Amino acid sequence: MLNPGFANLQPYPFQKLSSLLVDSSPAAKIPIDLSLGEPKHPTPEFILDAIRDNLQGAGKYPPIKGDKPIRETIKSWLINRYALPADTIDPDINVLPVTGTREALFAIAHCVIDSQVNDPVVVTGNPFYQIYEGAGLLAGTSMWYVNTLEENGYLPDYSNVPGHIWERCQLLYICSPNNPTGMVMSQQEYELLFKLSDKYNFIIAADECYSEIYLDEKHPPLGILQAANTAGRRNFKNIIIFHSLSKRSNVPGMRSGFVAGDTVLLSKFYQYRTYHGCAMSPYIQEASIAAWSEESHVVQNRHLYREKFDAVLDILEPVMDIYRPQAGFYLWPKTPIDDVKFTRLMVDNENVTVLPGSFTSREVNGVNPGKNRIRIALVAPLEDCIIAAERIKNQINTI
Numbered sequence: 166m167l168n169p170g171f172a173n174l175q176p177y178p179f180q181k182l183s184s185l186l187v188d189s190s191p192a193a194k195i196p197i198d199l200s201l202g203e204p205k206h207p208t209p210e211f212i213l214d215a216i217r218d219n220l221q222g223a224g225k226y227p228p229i230k231g232d233k234p235i236r237e238t239i240k241s242w243l244i245n246r247y248a249l250p251a252d253t254i255d256p257d258i259n260v261l262p263v264t265g266t267r268e269a270l271f272a273i274a275h276c277v278i279d280s281q282v283n284d285p286v287v288v289t290g291n292p293f294y295q296i297y298e299g300a301g302l303l304a305g306t307s308m309w310y311v312n313t314l315e316e317n318g319y320l321p322d323y324s325n326v327p328g329h330i331w332e333r334c335q336l337l338y339i340c341s342p343n344n345p346t347g348m349v350m351s352q353q354e355y356e357l358l359f360k361l362s363d364k365y366n367f368i369i370a371a372d373e374c375y376s377e378i379y380l381d382e383k384h385p386p387l388g389i390l391q392a393a394n395t396a397g398r399r400n401f402k403n404i405i406i407f408h409s410l411s412k413r414s415n416v417p418g419m420r421s422g423f424v425a426g427d428t429v430l431l432s433k434f435y436q437y438r439t440y441h442g443c444a445m446s447p448y449i450q451e452a453s454i455a456a457w458s459e460e461s462h463v464v465q466n467r468h469l470y471r472e473k474f475d476a477v478l479d480i481l482e483p484v485m486d487i488y489r490p491q492a493g494f495y496l497w498p499k500t501p502i503d504d505v506k507f508t509r510l511m512v513d514n515e516n517v518t519v520l521p522g523s524f525t526s527r528e529v530n531g532v533n534p535g536k537n538r539i540r541i542a543l544v545a546p547l548e549d550c551i552i553a554a555e556r557i558k559n560q561i562n563t564i
């Protein structure tokens with residue numbers, strides 16, 4: 166008597182990593198973990214202060230919709246960040262705070278999928294954040310994976326998805342800036358998706374949780390609402406975006422994000438959440454207002470990541486096939502041998518943990534786009550990232 170989707174769930178990438186390393190004997194060197202995408206820069210004090218100053222809020226049930234001030238704050242942030250006309254976002258209907266994007270990315274599938282209709286499909290890039298797959302499978306759909314390959318600029322090429330799949334597609338998850346490739350979708354790529362969504366009537370769930378971690382300070386990543394507005398689509402039909410404070414403000418434990426977009430979709434998601442019951446606690450709302458209203462800590466955050474990309478790329482570029490991404494905090498290089506073997510060797514010989522690329526993706530038509538790649542999360546302090554890069558270089562030089 167279980168949801169049949171469980172039968173197809175795969176172990177989470179970090180479960181696979183634990184199994185791989187269960188009998189490892191790490192080298193006697195200080196361990197450096199660059200496998201998990203958990204931000205480790207210090208949480209700004211003003212955000213912690215806002216939590217402390219508002220703890221009395223624990224004494225009341227928060228509304229599912231969030232209080233007006235957080236919705237107003239999110240509206241202002243969106244309007245400024247994406248140069249949107251003020252009347253395109255009504256904070257009462259186009260915005261909902263969520264307790265981190267992870268739960269919302271999962272819940273949206275259950276809100277929108279009609280599993281009674283014609284063998285439904287969820288489409289995602291490949292590699293992908295595994296929540297998209299679990300959400301689709303547990304909502305009763307099949308999955309269609311679009312390979313994210315170097316020859317397509319490290320972004321999924323949606324123009325290759327057959328029409329019969331789009332006909333069955335009810336939900337498309339996109340991730341820009343992309344985890345793990347760090348690349349950002351263009352206006353043209355968004356417009357292709359708008360055309361397809363109009364033709365086949367599917368919903369686009371745009372995971373933008375890395376939108377504020379980018380390498381070129383002068384060129385923030387384009388967002389899908391901005392692309393829609395530029396294309397004259399002010400009602401954001403069939404679009405829902407997912408944003409998070411976890412990476413932007415170094416608060417992964419605070420569990421704070423928001424969704425925004427299509428009025429009809431947002432009203433249904435709100436209704437769904439009145440049952441689902443995930444409301445943001447009042448003190449987290451206050452801390453989130455403080456965080457979304459302040460940009461200098463985010464500028465500083467980007468500066469720290471940029472320093473790490475510069476230093477690590479200097480060390481690794483001469484020894485491996487690696488590129489500088491546009492955004493995010495991951496490197497996605499090729500490995501000189503099988504990615505799983507390489508990962509194991511890195512622990513046994515150098516005590517550095519990375520994530521095998523093939524753990525983040527599925528094999529499609531004989532190709533696993535993560536095979537012979539690793540994901541390196543530059544989350545440790547600069548000095549540790551430099552040591553880890555030197556150790557990776559050592560390992561490559563001994564192969």
Ligand SMILES: Cc1ncc(COP(=O)(O)O)c(C=O)c1O
Nearest residue numbers: 202265266267294344374409411
């Ligand atoms: C692509 C992607 N989406 C969403 C999330 C979830 O982030 P949070 O739930 O902290 O907002 C992550 C976390 O690593 C991620 O990598």
